[in-house]
Amino acid sequence: MSDKHATPSGTPASARIAFQGELGAYSHQACRDARPELEPVPCRSFEDVIDAVKTGAANLAMLPVENTTYGRVADIHRLLPESGLRILDEAFVRVHISLMALPGVQIEELEKVRAHPVLIPQAASFLSRYNIRGESAADSAGAAAELAQAQTREVGVLASDMAAETYGLNILARHIEDNAHNTTRFLIMGKAADLTPRGDLMMTTFVFRVRNIPAALYKAMGGFATNGVNMTKLESYMVGGNFTATQFYADVEGHPDDPALARALEELDYFTDYLEILGVYPADPRRKG
Numbered sequence: 001m002s003d004k005h006a007t008p009s010g011t012p013a014s015a016r017i018a019f020q021g022e023l024g025a026y027s028h029q030a031c032r033d034a035r036p037e038l039e040p041v042p043c044r045s046f047e048d049v050i051d052a053v054k055t056g057a058a059n060l061a062m063l064p065v066e067n068t069t070y071g072r073v074a075d076i077h078r079l080l081p082e083s084g085l086r087i088l089d090e091a092f093v094r095v096h097i098s099l100m101a102l103p104g105v106q107i108e109e110l111e112k113v114r115a116h117p118v119l120i121p122q123a124a125s126f127l128s129r130y131n132i133r134g135e136s137a138a139d140s141a142g143a144a145a146e147l148a149q150a151q152t153r154e155v156g157v158l159a160s161d162m163a164a165e166t167y168g169l170n171i172l173a174r175h176i177e178d179n180a181h182n183t184t185r186f187l188i189m190g191k192a193a194d195l196t197p198r199g200d201l202m203m204t205t206f207v208f209r210v211r212n213i214p215a216a217l218y219k220a221m222g223g224f225a226t227n228g229v230n231m232t233k234l235e236s237y238m239v240g241g242n243f244t245a246t247q248f249y250a251d252v253e254g255h256p257d258d259p260a261l262a263r264a265l266e267e268l269d270y271f272t273d274y275l276e277i278l279g280v281y282p283a284d285p286r287r288k289g
Contacts, residue, residue: 011039017060017188018043018052024141024163026095030186031062032162034091046076050083053191061085061189067095068183070118077237077249080278081207086193087279090203091186092286097123097177100144100169101156107172114143115158123158126176132156144169183286189279195256199282202255203232206265209239209247209274216271217248223267224252227260247274255280 017038019027031040041058043049052058063080066072080087097119101110112133113120120127120134127134137143140159147157148167157169164171187205210216224231233251254261256277269275 013056014059015039016041016058017062018049018058019062020044020046020049020064021139022141022145024144024160024166025139026093026160026184027062027064027186028141029160029162030064030091030093030184033093034062034089034186034188035060046079050079050085050189053085053189054083059190060088062091062186063189064184064186066185067118068181069095069122069179072235077235080187080189080249081247081276083189085189085191087187087205087281088190088194089188089281090284090287091188092284093184093186095122095177095182095184096160096175097158097182098161098164098171099123099126099156099158099173099176100147100164100171102147102151102153103168103170105153105156105170105172107156109154110156110172111154113156113158114140114147116140116143119158122177122179122182125178126173134158141166185284187279188281193277193279195280197255197257201253201283201287202258203251203281203283204254204256204261204277205249205251205279205281206275206277207247207249208268208272208276210271211273213271220268220271223264227264229254229261229264253283 015038017031017035018041019031020043021027023042028040043052049061053061064073065076110132112135114135114137117136119140141163144157144159144163144167147155210220230253235249236246239247
């Protein structure tokens with residue numbers, strides 16, 4: 001039986017993973033590192049990535065949620081609960097920034113580099129040393145593609161090694177980021193949850209809204225402390241642009257069937273008017289690193 005969502009090459013949706021950005025983006029690198037057997041499908045926006053899975057154009061979605069240098073990815077915590085998708089895995093990708101240019105160009109010829117706005121400050125020391133100015137681009141891999149087409153000798157790009165490989169550019173310097181810890185955490189998501197215990201450490205991600213009672217959040221969090229459950233992330237954000245409607249996003253260690261976490265979630269449920277588990281998945285080995 002043919003797959004109605006097959007690509008021109010005949011790849012079925014079950015063998016595809018969608019990501020935001022152009023080929024050669026760090027999200028593409030995450031797909032290759034975590035799911036090398038799947039065909040990567042570039043998408044214009046995070047919403048398009050989610051829709052690709054919901055419509056059957058891809059089986060999985062690769063979505064960035066936070067970076068050790070610039071914090072959480074804008075809008076992603078709002079999109080995840082609304083997506084209808086479930087978290088199946090997490091993947092940590094070390095973000096190495098490379099300077100690339102057209103073949104034959106020397107670094108002294110460069111007047112400016114183009115990159116996504118979050119990359120330029122991360123390579124500030126290197127750029128200052130060579131008196132190269134930065135110029136914001138919508139997407140670093142996209143900037144690499146544009147440079148390959150425009151053939152502008154005085155312009156370079158800050159992007160991944162994969163971008164240089166993809167668009168035939170020459171890498172002039174590798175690992176020029178100021179912070180050696182620069183890492184992005186991605187979530188791999190699909191239509192159906194997988195609650196099977198896998199690995200030594202499981203993670204559970206959920207969203208909730210507390211009831212309108214005094215000290216509700218303090219009381220809601222008490223169950224995790226008294227049951228010895230480690231909460232690795234707790235973030236709040238407005239719902240519907242309303243200052244009085246706050247939703248919380250949380251990551252905790254453990255599986256919902258673990259007695260300690262089961263008790264903590266039961267207690268949390270008492271103090272909330274909305275609680276939804278977004279996924280149960282094995283912790284990336286680099287989480288403890």
